[in-house]
Amino acid sequence: MLAGFAIAASSAGCILTKDLPDPALDIPGGYKAALTKVSDAPPTLDWWRAFRSTELTTLMEEAQRVNLDIAAAVARFRQADAQARITGAALLPTLSGAGSETYSRTSGSSASGLSIGGREVVNYNASLAASYQLDFWGQNRDAAQAAEETAVASRFDREVVALTTLTSVANAYFQVLASQDRIRTAERNIASAERILNAIRDRFKAGTGTDLDVAQQESVVANQRALVPPLRQTLDQNINALATLVSRPPESVRVTGGSLNNIAIPRVTPGLPSELLTQRPDVRRQEAQLAAATANVGSARAQFFPSIQLTGQGGYQSSALSALFQPHAAFFSLVGSATQPIFDGGRILGNFELTQAQQDELLQTYRKTVVQSFADVDNALVAIRQTTIRLRLQRDVVAASLRAFQLSEQQLRAGTADIVTVLNTQQTLFQAEDVLWQAQLARLQAIISLYQALGGGWEPKVERPVDAL
Template structure:
């Protein structure tokens, strides 16, 4: 039997719309170029082998402080940022499992018990008899002449979407790569935490060093002030001389409270980094001068990129987004879903075990997008745009890694040079102050010259300690720039752990 003309016309119109929709969709995709030319060596260092440290514990040990090593170990174990990053790994693994679920068939058990009452106003006209229900053993009568019927159903429902175009497979791969990225991010957080802990520890020692210097300078200035007051008593010094020296002395005393504040706050910061309350934490270390400056070689630029977990994270997110683009493109094509039902039904409970109660159904459904207001095209363009954004971020991350290493090398070299020059400057200022104090005792120097030499020496000492702190902070920056001992081997191990987490209890399908 032929279809009516209006139905045939509608079918033809729908087919035409489908062809026009697919024809109007640009499914071509030209991926952005990710190539970044790498230099053969760093400008600020000669080509050397890769750094020999492989962990934060090992790097901390190179400073020669058992307390610092213990502090770093405690930060790795108790820091809350690291704990949050570990939790994000669990979340990403779970999300990968959720995104991979459509790869598997779904099976559910559906059991029903139904009781139906047919009123006598319907039953009386023979509806119940015509259905054969009035004589069934599961029926009963109510006081009003109505019939009550029981219905039992036990069954299984199954469904599975044929992943012909790879929609579900792409979603699974994208989520699994994001799980890898979460593991790399955990390493990024760990390295940042170690760097913050190192710098906070150095700042504590630096504040203690400056406090000792300021207290000693105040003692020296006070001693000179006492001498000038004695000289004023006998007419060898003026009130102006005493007032000027009093200013120098008071200036040194005024520097103590800010340094004590810095010391206390840096100790509190360390406590938080270690996951402890400030009241339960203290530092025994006394001076930066007792620490050893670690000797580290940067290796080659290409090696640095392999050692940086932030580069690996950017790469994993970019690879994940590529599968998201492929998933959005595959959504344009037909989807085929298979569904099935199998079970038993009866109005009598005991008849459920008989072959006559078995029922089953198999259904195949094909869905083809025809027109959705260009939603699929918009989703496709959106995913391509995200890929281009992540590609730019990846290129930037590689350049940042190289720049970080170069800057750290420059900082180490220049702070070492600055430290040497500042030490010479302080030594000269000390000699000048000693000579000025001697001439003061002889009564052959004016107070302005003495105060100038005092101020130069006092300020020079504080600058020297600031430079010393900057040098150790440059070592921390270098550790961070080199990826904190992370390596390509570590990356492979993290990926293997992620794959193992996905495969656990997966079963044989698909």
């Protein structure tokens, strides 16, 4: 009997061949905004090391180990693996064993009212039962394949969560550095404004200045001081964000930081758009979900066909334990059945149409994810180029503003400067220096967005050796 089940299990299979639907995508030969050569090295797996910040590297590695979102994603794909095993169990026969001892005693009274001795009966039973649904139409196999593809999608979902976490760590860390730079600049500007205020007060005492001049400069000083609290708030909030990302309370996190000037600017190569399809985890996740939906369509289609079930039971039954396993005590039964749906109120048809619609939805989502991935890379490349240009121009603005401020301060001390000119030059300088730090932060964030658009680091390519002729 067991041999028959094994033969049936090995011969069962899906007679309907299902391939993934063609997404009909237009894959460009290159990125519109790319300037680097394709032969340049792609981003490495530990792409954050290119910024050459030891503290950032430490935070990144810690986040990979202890981040709670990543841990939850790992638990989800473990659930998907278990569900795949549960679903795949339908492909194998079920086997169960049973044993029993039955003791019974008949009544000792007769129909005439006479009392006679009752009869005691002991019966022993040992049996083995097996059942198997012949998966001739592939319903169970398709369901198992759908569960396996869902488990694959869960693994790529973990990669999506990990990439989002790492880019969040990098962005928060650079926000910390930018806040520290802006705070130092604001404090330096406060000192400069107070120096100008003292010079104006000296002119006022000497009778060459007015009380209005003093009040205007006091307003400049107060305005610069008012800029510091929001910057400190941003600093603390980003440190707390880093604490959350590394799963620690804010009180136990110490971020030294430093300056954006100490961060190296990596050169990121986008590669080819066709390579992006195998590198971005969200694209791979959508592809796996589409494969699962396609398998579900096959499983739903198989429900239109008969369900073939094989069941069998065999064992031994005897009233004497010593004779339980004798040949004459053996029994068995084998049943084969087929069930063909005739009328179910449209349930099977509705389920089939539902899975088809779900497959079409995931197909369109997959197409959009691919198209969006190309746009993300181009947007990041444009952002890097434009923020680099902006940073260069802003440095020119700061240099010119600093020279104008220094000249106006010299003229103020010499008594030849117009107070309005002094006010304008210092406010222009203060604003230009603050914008410079924001421009540096924007360029770093653009680089991070490119890493994210590329799917993080890429596995190194293995070059095949060319055999000598």
